[in-house]
Amino acid sequence: MLMSGNDNHVAGLGTMAELLDPEAEVQPGYEGYLNDRVATMAEVLRDAGYSTYMAGKWHLGHHEGQRPYDRGFDETFALLVGGGSHWADMLGILPRDDPAEYARNGQVLEELPADFYSSRSYTDYLMDFIRSGRDEDKPFFAYLAFTAPHDPVHAPEPWLSMYEGEYNDGYDALEVKRWERAKELGLIDEDAPLAAGFPSTRKWDELSTEDQQSEARGMEVYAGMITNLDYHFGRMMSFLGDIGEAENTVVIFLSDNGANPWYSEEYPGATDPDFVAKFDNRYENIGHPGSNVAYGPGWADASSGLLDYFKNTPGEGGIRVPFIISGPGIEAGGQTGAFAYVWDVLPTVMELTGATYPADKEQPRGRSMMPLLNRGN
Numbered sequence: 064m065l066m067s068g069n070d071n072h073v074a075g076l077g078t079m080a081e082l083l084d085p086e087a088e089v090q091p092g093y094e095g096y097l098n099d100r101v102a103t104m105a106e107v108l109r110d111a112g113y114s115t116y117m118a119g120k121w122h123l124g125h126h127e128g129q130r131p132y133d134r135g136f137d138e139t140f141a142l143l144v145g146g147g148s149h150w151a152d153m154l155g156i157l158p159r160d161d162p163a164e165y166a167r168n169g170q171v172l173e174e175l176p177a178d179f180y181s182s183r184s185y186t187d188y189l190m191d192f193i194r195s196g197r198d199e200d201k202p203f204f205a206y207l208a209f210t211a212p213h214d215p216v217h218a219p220e221p222w223l224s225m226y227e228g229e230y231n232d233g234y235d236a237l238e239v240k241r242w243e244r245a246k247e248l249g250l251i252d253e254d255a256p257l258a259a260g261f262p263s264t265r266k267w268d269e270l271s272t273e274d275q276q277s278e279a280r281g282m283e284v285y286a287g288m289i290t291n292l293d294y295h296f297g298r299m300m301s302f303l304g305d306i307g308e309a310e311n312t313v314v315i316f317l318s319d320n321g322a323n324p325w326y327s328e329e330y331p332g333a334t335d336p337d338f339v340a341k342f343d344n345r346y347e348n349i350g351h352p353g354s355n356v357a358y359g360p361g362w363a364d365a366s367s368g369l370l371d372y373f374k375n376t377p378g379e380g381g382i383r384v385p386f387i388i389s390g391p392g393i394e395a396g397g398q399t400g401a402f403a404y405v406w407d408v409l410p411t412v413m414e415l416t417g418a419t420y421p422a423d424k425e426q427p428r429g430r431s432m433m434p435l436l437n438r439g440n
Contacts, residue, residue, distance in 0.1 A: 070408030096124025105135030119208030214357030233267030241368030313390035
């Protein structure tokens with residue numbers, strides 16, 4: 064929906080490819096990849112004269128012809144599947160996606176640089192693309208799709224140890240802390256009730272000491288991942304200043320969904336003994352290469368803070384996400400309570416840039432195009 068300005072059931076991802084029955088007849092909108100009935104944001108902006116760059120997660124098709132290099136991006140470094148190790152080992156989170164596939168300009172890679180870490184490396188690649196390919200007389204569109212903080216929870220030092228002991232009080236304590244902080248900031252009314260916890264979430268005081276330690280460690284690493292992501296996003300913003308484009312660039316920052324309640328073993332096929340044997344999930348290795356740990360529903364509930372529930376639910380904690388936009392023509396420090404949806408991003412970008420969505424006859428590939436969604440009509 065972000066890339067197409069359309070509903071996922073129209074654009075080809077009625078459900079994620081890994082959840083589709085490979086034996087079932089393919090229905091329109093359920094191809095399992097971003098289909099040809101929509102134009103991508105990159106195609107729209109490239110047609111408008113922009114250079115287009117992308118680094119990070121794609122998850123919109125991994126076969127030839129479906130990769131980001133095939134869908135309007137001039138330079139790409141992409142994780143093609145839904146998730147994987149954040150290190151160079153390319154371990155997947157699903158047996159069917161192991162090893163995790165990466166591609167550089169449409170060509171699948173056999174290996175990653177030995178010092179690879181997703182958030183840092185994606186930022187490095189994107190800055191290199193802009194630096195080497197930039198024409199100062201030509202605008203650019205840069206898509207930085209961090210995989211973090213998607214599990215497995217991995218972080219380099221010093222972020223790996225940054226929050227040691229911070230979450231030893233458990234899920235409820237964190238949720239209350241965030242609820243109280245939201246009231247201090249005026250985000251909710253003083254008498255706003257604490258969000259209801261998910262009914263099946265385990266209670267912290269019912270866990271063994273060993274389980275509490277492991278659970279707390281998962282949240283520590285998760286927090287480190289987010290702080291690390293923030294650091295690298297800051298590098299990207301500083302880079303825009305270094306090349307003289309900080310005041311001439313619209314920046315959009317958003318999350319794709321709420322906190323993930325699954326443990327790693329709950330993914331399809333993830334309990335296969337041969338797959339499990341690839342990982343070292345001992346307490347002392349959580350966050351390091353070779354671990355495959357997700358922080359689970361207790362922390363997902365707590366991470367949602369003042370919002371109900373988490374990803375995979377229609378609660379606000381699942382579908383209400385951070386969204387920040389800044390740049391020329393955007394009111395500084397403004398906030399809005401207006402309802403917005405991710406398919407609104409492409410029309411907004413078109414309005415800001417003057418780009419237009421291609422009509423059928425204008426399509427260089429001769430595709431029959433679905434119109435952009437327009438909630439005003």
